[in-house]
Amino acid sequence: MTLLDLDPDQLLSTTRAVRKRLDFTRPVPDDTIRECVAMALQAPSGSNNVTMRFVVVRDEAKRRAVGDIYREVYAGYKASPGYAGKPTGDDARDAVQRRVASSADYLGEHMGDAPVLVLACNEGPNRQWAVAGMGNVIPATWSFMLAARARGLGTAWTSMHLARERDVAEILGLDYETLAQAVLTPVAYTKGTDFRPAGRPAPDEIIRWV
Numbered sequence: 001m002t003l004l005d006l007d008p009d010q011l012l013s014t015t016r017a018v019r020k021r022l023d024f025t026r027p028v029p030d031d032t033i034r035e036c037v038a039m040a041l042q043a044p045s046g047s048n049n050v051t052m053r054f055v056v057v058r059d060e061a062k063r064r065a066v067g068d069i070y071r072e073v074y075a076g077y078k079a080s081p082g083y084a085g086k087p088t089g090d091d092a093r094d095a096v097q098r099r100v101a102s103s104a105d106y107l108g109e110h111m112g113d114a115p116v117l118v119l120a121c122n123e124g125p126n127r128q129w130a131v132a133g134m135g136n137v138i139p140a141t142w143s144f145m146l147a148a149r150a151r152g153l154g155t156a157w158t159s160m161h162l163a164r165e166r167d168v169a170e171i172l173g174l175d176y177e178t179l180a181q182a183v184l185t186p187v188a189y190t191k192g193t194d195f196r197p198a199g200r201p202a203p204d205e206i207i208r209w210v
């Protein structure tokens with residue numbers, strides 16, 4: 001295991017949604033995925049009950065089928081008022097959002113090209129419980145992404161395939177009723193490992209001191 005030389009704050013502030021800089025040609029070893037899942041499992045869980053599940057999709061036909069669904073759902077999003085690239089009239093924000101949208105558009109076309117797709121899910125005895133357990137799967141998924149970044153891998157948090165969750169369950173042979181899907185991410189080595197902190201509001205803009 002070789003880790004990038006990043007201190008905790010650098011890791012937290014440079015783990016970006018990576019899309020155009022995913023290297024689809026370089027294989028990702030199973031053991032590296034296992035290491036990331038091991039780190040993810042250090043995340044908290046309600047009652048210390050590990051209900052998170054990571055479905056690792058390597059099979060090319062399945063990856064491409066999931067990628068096709070993602071492409072179709074993405075096309076609907078692109079035509080919707082919520083599309084990140086829609087101009088707002090705020091030139092500075094629009095410039096940033098144009099970059100985000102161009103990057104997201106790229107993933108819309110290429111999700112299925114990633115050597116690995118990881119689908120983070122929560123398991124429960126029925127769908128209601130499976131959904132309630134999202135508080136378990138979401139921190140674990142972010143930990144997975146941080147661990148991936150530390151190993152030179154890129155990820156991008158997406159969830160819009162959930163509009164077709166049943167179709168994805170069928171492609172991957174998952175039980176829709178007991179396995180609630182949460183996050184779909186490509187996993188691939190990044191082209192270069194230099195990523196920068198993103199522009200974000202100053203803390204006092206979002207803190208309420210009471």
Ligand SMILES: Cc1cc2nc3c(=O)[nH]c(=O)nc-3n(C[C@H](O)[C@H](O)[C@H](O)COP(=O)(O)O)c2cc1C
Pocket residue numbers: 015016017018100103104107156157158159160198
């Ligand atoms: C709940 C959630 C849903 C997201 N859905 C998508 C998505 O469907 N497609 C995509 O390309 N990125 C998606 N993203 C990634 C965001 O676009 C990205 O985090 C944001 O633009 C900030 O970029 P950064 O993570 O590189 O700082 C999502 C992120 C979150 C947290």
